Amino acid sequence: REEQEPEEQITIPERPKEPVPDEIKNHEGYSQIFELIKSVAENVGVENIQLVDYMRDGAWVIEASAEDVSQLIGKRGHTLDSVQYLMNIIFNKGNDESRIKIVLDAQGYREKRYQSLIHLANRMARKAVVSHRPIELEPMSTLDRRTIHMALKDRTDVETFSKGSEPMRRVVISSLKKKNYNKQTNAEWQPLAVDDEEEVEEADEEDDEDVKE
Numbered sequence: 001r002e003e004q005e006p007e008e009q010i011t012i013p014e015r016p017k018e019p020v021p022d023e024i025k026n027h028e029g030y031s032q033i034f035e036l037i038k039s040v041a042e043n044v045g046v047e048n049i050q051l052v053d054y055m056r057d058g059a060w061v062i063e064a065s066a067e068d069v070s071q072l073i074g075k076r077g078h079t080l081d082s083v084q085y086l087m088n089i090i091f092n093k094g095n096d097e098s099r100i101k102i103v104l105d106a107q108g109y110r111e112k113r114y115q116s117l118i119h120l121a122n123r124m125a126r127k128a129v130v131s132h133r134p135i136e137l138e139p140m141s142t143l144d145r146r147t148i149h150m151a152l153k154d155r156t157d158v159e160t161f162s163k164g165s166e167p168m169r170r171v172v173i174s175s176l177k178k179k180n181y182n183k184q185t186n187a188e189w190q191p192l193a194v195d196d197e198e199e200v201e202e203a204d205e206e207d208d209e210d211v212k213e
Contacts, residue, residue, distance in 0.1 A: 010118060010119055010122050012115050012118055015056050015057055015111075015114075016056070017054040017055070017056050017061075018054060018055040018056065019054065019055065020053050020054060020055055020060060021055070024060055024100060027091070027100075029090060029091045029093075032090060032091075033062065033087050033090065033091055033102070034051055034062070036083070036086065036087060036090065037049070037051060037062065037064060037083065037087075037104065038051075040072070040079075040083050041064065041066070041071075041072050044071045044072055044074075044079065045068065045071050046064075046066050046068050046069055046071050046072050047066065047067075047068070048066055048067070049064055049065070049066045049069070049072075050064070050065045050066065051063070051064055051065075052065075056103075058101065059101040059102065059103045060100055060101065060102050060103070061102075061103045061104075061105055061110075062087075062102070062103070062104055062105070063105040063106065063107070063108075064104070064105070064106045064107070065106070065107050069106045069107050070106075072106050073106050073109050077109065077110075077113065080104055080105075080106060080109065080110075081141055083104055084102065084103060084104040087102045087104060088101070088102050103143070113144070114147055117144055117147045117148060117151065118147065118151045120137075120148075121147075121148045121151040121152050121173070122151065122152070124137065124173050125152055125155060125157070125158045125173055128158055128173045128174060128175045129157050129158060129175045131175075132175055133175075134172050134173065134174040134175075135172070135173045135174075136163075136170060136171075136172050137170050137171045137172070137173070138170060139164070139167060139168045139169060139170045140169075140170065140171065145162060145169070145170075145171050148160065148171045148173075149171065152173065156176070157175060157176055158173055158174060158175055158176060159173075159174050159176055160172065160173050160174075161174075
């Protein structure tokens with residue numbers, strides 16, 4: 001019986017928080033976005049919600065916290081994603097040339113998922129290389145697909161690409177032959193996906209439990 005290779009250590013790059021620029025704070029839709037979040041939170045049973053905002057990776061992030069904030073997150077983050085989608089539509093209405101990317105987080109849920117996706121991406125990349133077959137990920141949001149793409153963009157042994165139409169669009173991770181290892185296929189990300197749905201669900205369940213605690 002062959003010994004299992006030790007799992008490689010993955011370094012998660014730091015994503016510093018920066019102040020929100022006046023361009024966003026002075027926007028006519030700034031307060032409207034906060035009111036929208038509070039209204040949705042109240043409708044799903046989240047009381048005394050606290051909101052803080054900052055910039056990270058070029059995106060305007062609004063983070064919510066409350067004792068029962070898991071109600072705002074929803075199953076596998078679906079409620080959070082839906083509200084975030086509305087926020088982007090409302091705030092960027094009529095601003096096609098200078099759109100602001102808005103991310104709604106809840107007590108670090110997005111950051112935990114970001115880290116779990118990076119680990120997942122590298123595990124599935126190793127699986128693709130060892131098995132010599134493409135690995136299809138489960139359907140993901142644009143934000144999650146981008147995380148997978150960026151996590152593997154510097155690897156020379158795999159390539160990533162997206163397939164399918166929303167909301168079933170997914171990332172595929174495929175191994176590269178040695179002669180193509182110098183090919184920079186991941187330099188520019190495209191929307192992606194994963195075949196090990198159970199692994200992602202387990203990560204999400206762990207995140208939900210952490211938030212509930």
